[in-house]
Amino acid sequence: MLLDHPSDEPTAIRTHIGAIFVSLELSRSNWLVTSLSPGKGEKMSKRSVAAGHVAELLALFAELKRKAEVRTGQSYPIITIQEAGLDGFWLHRVLQQEGIESHVVDPASIATPRRRRRAKTDRLDGETLLRALLAYKRGEPRVCAMVVAPSPEEEDRRRLCRERRTLIEERVTHVNRIKGLLFAQGISDYGPLRRDRRARLEALRTGDGRELPSHLKAQIGRELDRIELLLDQIKSVEAAQEALLAAARMPASEKAAPDPVTMLLALKGVGANFAAVLWSEAFYRQFANRRQVAAYAGLAATPWQSGRIRHEQGVSKAGNPRLRTTMIQLAWLWVRHQPQSALTRWFKERSPQGRKRAIVALARKLLVALWKYVTQGVILEEAVMKPAA
Structure with a gap:
């Protein structure tokens, strides 16, 4: 039975969450604001705002809060969602400065209908974003992937x-x-x-x-x-x-833990450009586990399994393309400059089966090993360090 029909049961917006949910469909000409407020049943309202007019957007949010308070007698916070895209993160930062809970989602992570000819409009996209936000706030696992916005300095x-x-x-x-x-x-x-x-x-x-x-x-x-x-x-x-x-780089006189740049440059085969890319594209943020590290670089495996049919489709390529390209290049250099390391021996054992697949797998293992090295201090097995200056 489909779950998009009207129901007499209390919806999540009227129970434990208690907020005004808003999705922002951004374009060059206008922003489509789709909202779902308490006390309005399950009806989504849509308003258009001129692109870049933050004051008009905040005035619309204030109006939504006022109407919800009139209907229910309570004041509710606003939670917004928008897709990561051409607009970057400036609007996300503006909303956070105004005390509004804001989320930026990876658009490729949102489930869409698999019809051959799928209807696509700003109105439908706004509703899809809003449903994804509701499911995310309810705690549904893997409903979408929220982007970790970097700071302006990063x-x-x-x-x-x-x-x-x-x-x-x-x-x-x-x-x-x-x-x-x-x-x-x-x-x-x-x-x-x-x-x-x-x-x-x-x-x-x-x-x-x-x-x-x-x-x-x-x-x-x-x-x-x-x-x-x-x-x-x-x-x-x-x-x-x-x-x-x-x-x-941290001064040698300080006894704090070494910074990622110094640690990366200490490895033989890792130069200034590779250290800069790894530091600025990957190791500026926190990862929960090695799977997140591989997925962020687009080096995670993509299996296909249905019944007895099982095969591997290759890496997902859904992450940071600059980091993925850099890791492939670094993997080749690692084989050349670290011939006695455990990762190089692992690569040589599997290279007869296909050097291209083996080097991609080595890039994934090397990225995870470098992440453990700079975050936990785990030395890469049998890796050679540069001589001290």
């Missing part, structure tokens, strides 16, 4: 790693474009990142012995201008990242 700290990655991707794009243009002229030995790139460009000859065409040479020159600008920006970002890591 959010700003990870900008450096992300900007560096973006700049490097842009540099690779321009380098490949130059190589492609020259390869079409029979030239395959030109290095756009070499210091003598300008002088070599003037001396280049095509495969049939001609000088480079004037327009092609001008286009490559403009590409080199962009590369040189990117190189300067990458150098500036890396200098700022080094300064941030240096400021995060």
Whole structure:
């Protein structure tokens, strides 16, 4: 029997929770506010607010509280929910500053109908969010996954790693474009990142012995201008990242527990960039267990089991993509720089069955081991530390 029919039994909103539940469906033009208040039965009301008008939103909340107090004679708090998306966490922080309980949910964790053509409107999405919030507050397990909002300082700290990655991707794009243009002229030995790139460009000859065409040479020159600008920006970002890591390290004179940055940099094979990514993307927050750590990086297994049918679909890829990519790269470096460690031996025992699957599994085990290392001080088995400076 379906449970979305009217019932004479008291609903959760009229029993032990006692609050006004509000879902916010955010868009660039307007915000759809769906609310469910005590004393109004099971009817959801919907109001639209201009996007970005926080004062109008707070006035609407005050009106909802006033009407609920008129109907029931009691004052109720407001509990809100919104999806993690383009708006980030600024509205979540504003609501918390106003004393409103606010939740940010991972939209991929909310169950939706599996029909072939599913109806999708802001009104239906607002109602779905509201039902998810009600179930979450009732304590239903695994009804949705709430996002842990970082502090403004933590959010700003990870900008450096992300900007560096973006700049490097842009540099690779321009380098490949130059190589492609020259390869079409029979030239395959030109290095756009070499210091003598300008002088070599003037001396280049095509495969049939001609000088480079004037327009092609001008286009490559403009590409080199962009590369040189990117190189300067990458150098500036890396200098700022080094300064941030240096400021995060605790002075040796203090006898407190070592900070995560110092502990990560003490491992052979872990450089400044890897330590910065792990610190800013993963180890800034708390995890309850190793499964949460693997799931946050999108490295958790995804089984498929129905009756006698059982197979593995691979990793979920539902977590932080930057952390997942970094851990795959670090896993390869770990095999190279830590050949005698227990994790490397585990990888080599399973690599004949498939190196790609084995390295992903190693990345998951390595991330969990590093989490235990920086939070509980558990040394990675047979790992080599860097010599003391």
